[in-house]
Amino acid sequence: MPLPARNPNDVDPFDELLRPPPGETEQDRVIRLAQEAEAKRRSQAIDNSLKAERMQQKKKSVVRLLLLGQSESGKSTTLRHFQRLYTPSAFRAERILWRSVIQLNIVRSVRTILDAISSVPPPAPTDTQSPNEDSEEDPPYVPHELELLRLRLSPLHHVEALLIAKLIPPSQDDAWAPIASTSTSGAPIIAPYHHHHPAYPHRPDQRWRSSQEVFVRPSATSWKGALAKSFPFPASARPNSIDDDSTSTATSRDEAQQVLHACCGDIAVLWTNPFIREILRRRKIRLEESPGFFLNDLQRVTLPDYIPSDDDVLRARLKTVGVSEYRCEMEAAAGREQGTEWRIVDVGGSRSQVGHLSLATWVPFFDDVDAIIFLAPISGFDQVLAEDRTVNRLEDSVLLWKAICSNKLLAKVDLVLFLNKCDILDAKLKAGIQLSKYVRSYGDRSNDLDTACKYFRGKFSAIHREYSPLPRKFYGFCTSVTDTTTTAGILASVRDMVVRRHLKQSRLL
């Protein structure tokens, strides 16, 4: 496009000033130009240093924390803990949204049970045999009353579809992509994807079809946004307490909750039936230890006006896919970190998402973090990965820990280790499962929680010492991040440690 013709009457106020002084000699002109260039250089330098200072200032007040660990290790639960402790009102306001996740957790638990008994044939008309407790073979048939129960629970299929639709609005179908595998624990694996990440191929061509395929929404709106829309009151007016009147209006319209409420008795019968317990035992399905287990709380969580408690939110299972960042301003408890912004990055740990990619692909995104919390679920010593049943969970955690410790780009990042799921480890050891059977080097040490924790701490600490490119301090905690009381104390220490280190770093810069 041609520039508009200049109006001769326009006088540029700068022309006058910038015009060379009258009678300037060639020598004067050279000196003047050199002086002008020098002034320009100086002003540029000042601009640059101001910019750098601003950046530095910005950097100083932002603490970056990264959560790492295999799938189901407890990363998102730890993040939820941070939210609960440091942005409590937002956390409380969002509790109602977790109800759909808990509903889906329950439906998936029921499905796991029904799947387990589905390979056992229904009774032949003459069959009267009852399951043989001593035999390791399946009982010959499913008792008639359980067949009826299965029929009565069929509305749960509809509930599952309903919940999926609620979490994934149809208009956003094209924004979802599948993950290769499903969780055997019966936990739903749907998650927010706040940021596009080059590590994830975007495959809009596939839709959610069955429990075998799971989808992520790689958009800025999280599942919470979608869910919030399905509730008839604005986020700001969401109930904070169970007695709130608006709650009953909201909950009475929740079809999934109504169906679950109606099926509550049948689900309880299914869960407590001795025949089913036997089948689950033989299949080595320990539902109570699986993520998102609510079958022991059915009465309470299927009430029409149920609002998840803090504990329930921490126990609910929703698999993370991709990367999500949580930002919050920490309360100024210790005064000096007032106004510090925390950015906590939670990544999906499933191998099916990152399996073909090495850790090296991820690291460049995270080398500027102040600290990494690495979660190793030590209760997984007798379990395999849901996404690769040839890999022992503990072994996978050790390898990942080794890789992170030895990574040169992360050499200056502090590593905080959470030996997590100690409560489940405790239950397993108390149930008589021998750790030494799975971890040979455990030898004849006593089969109790304290000894086991000490042992694992020693092992992980040795790897840290041996593989860190530069010497650094080892911070190791034995945790059960679903436990609010103990975890609050641990997170406070981590927070203090990270802030102290962050301040020291910013002073050094």
Ligand SMILES: Nc1nc2c(ncn2[C@@H]2O[C@H](COP(=O)(O)OP(=O)(O)OP(=O)(O)O)[C@@H](O)[C@H]2O)c(=O)[nH]1
């Ligand atoms: N009993 C018990 N359950 C835990 C503990 N930590 C986490 N969980 C549960 O384990 C499940 C998985 O935890 P998440 O925090 O979703 O795991 P994650 O590491 O984010 O997993 P991905 O998103 O798949 O990478 C959730 O249902 C948690 O409630 C623990 O210490 N004890």
Ligand SMILES: [Mg+2]
């Ligand atoms: Mg997660």
